[in-house]
Structures are given as structure tokens and as C-alpha cells.
Amino acid sequence: MVSERMKQSIERGKPMAALFTAKDRLVSRFGPDDVYDFSIGNPNVPAPATVKESIIKQAKELTELELHSYTPVEGYPFVRKAIAEHDREKFGVDLTEKNILMTAGAAGGLNAVMMTLLDEGDEVIVLKPFFGEYAVYVEHAGGELVVVPTEEGTFRIDVKEVERAITRRTKAVLINTPNNPTGVIYSEDELRALADMLYKKSNDLGIDIALVSDEPYRDLAYGGQDVPYLPKLYDNTIIVYSFSKSLSLPGERIGYITVSDSMTERDVVKAGLATAIRSLFVNAPSLIQRVVCDCIDDECDVAYYKRNGETLYEELTKIGYECVKPEGAFYLWVKALVDDDFEFAKMAEDHHIAILPGSAFSGPGYFRLSFCVAYETITGSIPHFKELYDDVCGK
Numbered sequence: 001m002v003s004e005r006m007k008q009s010i011e012r013g014k015p016m017a018a019l020f021t022a023k024d025r026l027v028s029r030f031g032p033d034d035v036y037d038f039s040i041g042n043p044n045v046p047a048p049a050t051v052k053e054s055i056i057k058q059a060k061e062l063t064e065l066e067l068h069s070y071t072p073v074e075g076y077p078f079v080r081k082a083i084a085e086h087d088r089e090k091f092g093v094d095l096t097e098k099n100i101l102m103t104a105g106a107a108g109g110l111n112a113v114m115m116t117l118l119d120e121g122d123e124v125i126v127l128k129p130f131f132g133e134y135a136v137y138v139e140h141a142g143g144e145l146v147v148v149p150t151e152e153g154t155f156r157i158d159v160k161e162v163e164r165a166i167t168r169r170t171k172a173v174l175i176n177t178p179n180n181p182t183g184v185i186y187s188e189d190e191l192r193a194l195a196d197m198l199y200k201k202s203n204d205l206g207i208d209i210a211l212v213s214d215e216p217y218r219d220l221a222y223g224g225q226d227v228p229y230l231p232k233l234y235d236n237t238i239i240v241y242s243f244s245k246s247l248s249l250p251g252e253r254i255g256y257i258t259v260s261d262s263m264t265e266r267d268v269v270k271a272g273l274a275t276a277i278r279s280l281f282v283n284a285p286s287l288i289q290r291v292v293c294d295c296i297d298d299e300c301d302v303a304y305y306k307r308n309g310e311t312l313y314e315e316l317t318k319i320g321y322e323c324v325k326p327e328g329a330f331y332l333w334v335k336a337l338v339d340d341d342f343e344f345a346k347m348a349e350d351h352h353i354a355i356l357p358g359s360a361f362s363g364p365g366y367f368r369l370s371f372c373v374a375y376e377t378i379t380g381s382i383p384h385f386k387e388l389y390d391d392v393c394g395k
């Protein structure tokens with residue numbers, strides 16, 4: 001009954017699915033108070049109080065029909081207008097509600113983008129390591145994923161490698177900044193170099209290459225630096241944003257796509273996205289659209305995640321782990337102490353720690369720690385990381 005494509009996705013997802021139950025396994029082995037779960041990126045900072053206030057206000061003030069009816073496919077115009085105004089001011093660009101389409105989170109947005117851009121066999125370049133779901137988004141839209149290495153050890157964009165991977169079938173380069181799993185934020189210089197190369201290759205090959213920027217962590221930057229706004233550097237940019245992490249609303253499924261006016265065939269692209277949103281059922285839910293409109297100026301508790309990331313980085317580095325200093329998002333990317341990162345995840349479990357092996361992100365030999373956890377989880381885990389290190393590497 002099931003398509004070959006889906007069967008492959010199921011098989012590929014199996015090792016990961018097992019890891020998502022790591023916490024339960026650890027709790028049954030060691031009890032609830034001595035387990036350190038760094039596996040999943042579920043924000044632990046609560047949503048701002050304004051979210052609950054807005055939900056209550058909407059429920060009280062609106063009729064049932066107003067609350068629960070279908071919304072326009074692109075989302076409510078007043079919500080898109082508020083977002084456009086917010087981003088126009090923040091990034092100093094020209095935007096109106098016509099540039100914004102609401103979606104069910106970044107996942108909904110990315111699926112709609114892939115369905116809009118790809119014909120069977122079109123290629124999408126991603127940079128290694130990458131969020132594993134990209135393979136599903138691209139392949140289920142009929143595309144092929146082309147995986148390109150980043151710079152050794154720093155995980156920054158290697159523009160030459162991207163250039164080498166471009167063919168006449170290249171439809172898009174999909175990047176993610178701040179990055180899951182490495183925590184890297186691409187600088188303006190490196191993005192400009194990427195954009196310049198894409199202009200040149202598009203011109204040489206006579207094709208249009210979209211730069212799709214997946215930015216659910218845009219508001220989680222720790223060095224005081226801004227995440228560069230890509231449409232300023234490259235006309236054919238599509239940004240996919242989500243409120244899952246910035247407002248701690250991952251279960252509500254709310255985000256949006258930005259298509260700037262400079263995009264080639266921009267009206268057809270927007271019509272394609274609206275069609276994809278409708279046919280994939282990734283419309284943004286109505287109540288939560290109104291809520292993010294009320295909370296658009298609320299900010300995430302970046303300082304909380306920053307302290308977590310700094311402590312984990314400093315303590316693990318002191319022990320001897322090789323880590324990438326996180327500039328943004330809430331992940332620490334660490335070299336595994338043995339070659340087989342799945343084996344290493346099992347060893348970590350023996351020391352009460354749940355991690356995700358790098359292979360889940362096409363980054364074998366590494367592991368990812370999600371530090372959106374209580375600060376006490378960070379401090380409590382350090383002696384266990386030390387024992388794990390001593391066990392594998394000797395004292």
C-alpha cells in the first residue's frame with residue numbers, strides 16, 4: 001500500500017525515532033531525578049504571559065464563528081500586515097502584507113516552498129550537517145537532496161563547494177541560520193560571497209536559483225550580532241520563519257514565509273505558495289495567528305539560553321570535549337569520543353545522559369546537545385560528562 005518514497009523515509013527515520021524515547025528509557029533505569037535529557041529542541045522557557053492573555057481575550061471577545069472559521073489561505077491580512085510592519089522596521093526593508101504568507105510553523109513553510117519550486121528530479125543543495133527533516137521535505141516534493149560539506153571544524157559555508165555542486169537542475173540552496181545543529185550564525189561577508197556566487201552561476205547557466213533561508217532561530221543570537229537579512233543580499237531569497245522557538249510555541253504550529261518584491265516571477269511564486277499551503281493543509285491555525293499578532297513585539301529570554309550554552313560549552317571544553325562555540329540557536333555540537341556516534345549515544349545513556357548522534361544530521365562522528373533545558377540540568381550533568389570522558393579516554 002505504501003509508496004516506496006514513504007517506505008524509505010520510514011526506514012531512515014527509525015534510528016532517530018528510537019532516540020526520541022531515550023529519556024523514558026533513562027528514567028526507567030535511573031529514576032526521574034538523575035537523568036539529563038539533551039535530546040530534543042523543545043523550548044523550556046515558557047511563552048510570554050501575553051500569549052495566555054491574548055488567548056483569553058480572543059476567546060472572550062470573538063464569536064465562535066470568528067474564532068474558528070477557515071482563514072484566508074495566506075493568513076489574516078491584519079496579521080500579515082502587523083508582521084510586515086514589524087519586519088520592515090527591524091530590518092529596514094520595504095515589506096507589506098503582500099510579501100507575507102502565514103504557515104503551520106517552519107516545517108509547513110518549508111514543505112510549501114519545496115512543493116512550489118520543485119519539479120521531479122530538481123536538486124536542492126543543503127550544507128552538512130543539516131536538520132534531518134530537510135530530506136523528507138525535498139524528496140516528498142519530488143526533488144533530490146545534494147549534500148555539500150561545510151568548512152572543516154568551523155562548519156561555515158564553503159562557497160567553492162556549493163559552487164561545485166550547482167548543476168542545471170539546481171533549483172534551490174537551503175540554508176539554516178542560526179544553525180541547528182552547529183549553533184553557527186552565517187556572517188554578512190560569508191552570505192554575500194554565497195549570494196555573489198549564486199548570481200554568477202545563475203547567469204552563466206541561464207537558470208534561477210532560489211536561496212531558501214530557514215530561520216526559526218533568528219531571534220536566538222548570543223553575541224549581540226544580528227542575523228543578516230538575506231533579501232538585502234540576494235533577490236531570489238525566500239525566508240521561512242517560525243514562532244516555535246522565539247515565543248516558545250512549537251505545539252501551536254505558527255510561522256510565516258517572506259517573499260520579497262525582487263523575487264523572479266514573484267506573483268507566480270506567491271500563487272504557488274498559496275496553492276501549496278492549501279493542498280498540503282499547512283495553513284496557520286486561526287486563533288494562534290491572532291495571538292502572535294498581539295505578541296509580535298515580545299522577546300524571547302535569550303539571556304537564559306545564552307547562560308546555558310556558555311556554561312555547557314565552557315564546562316565540556318574544560319573536561320576535554322571538542323565543541324563548537326554556539327553563536328545562536330540552542331544547540332551545542334560536539335565531537336564524539338568514539339567514531340561511531342550511535343555507539344557513543346549508548347555510552348552516554350549508561351552515564352544518565354540523552355544526546356542525539358550527529359548522523360541524524362548527516363554529521364557522523366559528532367553529537368548534538370539541546371540546551372533548552374533547566375540550568376540545573378546543565379550543572380547536574382557535568383560530573384556525568386566527566387565520568388563518560390574518563391571512561392572512554394582514561395583519566
Ligand code: PLP
Nearest residue numbers: 041105106107131176180242244
Ligand atoms: N528547521 C529547523 C532547523 C528546526 O530546527 C526546526 C525545528 O526544530 C524546524 C525547521 C521546524 O520548526 P517548526 O516547529 O516551526 O515547524
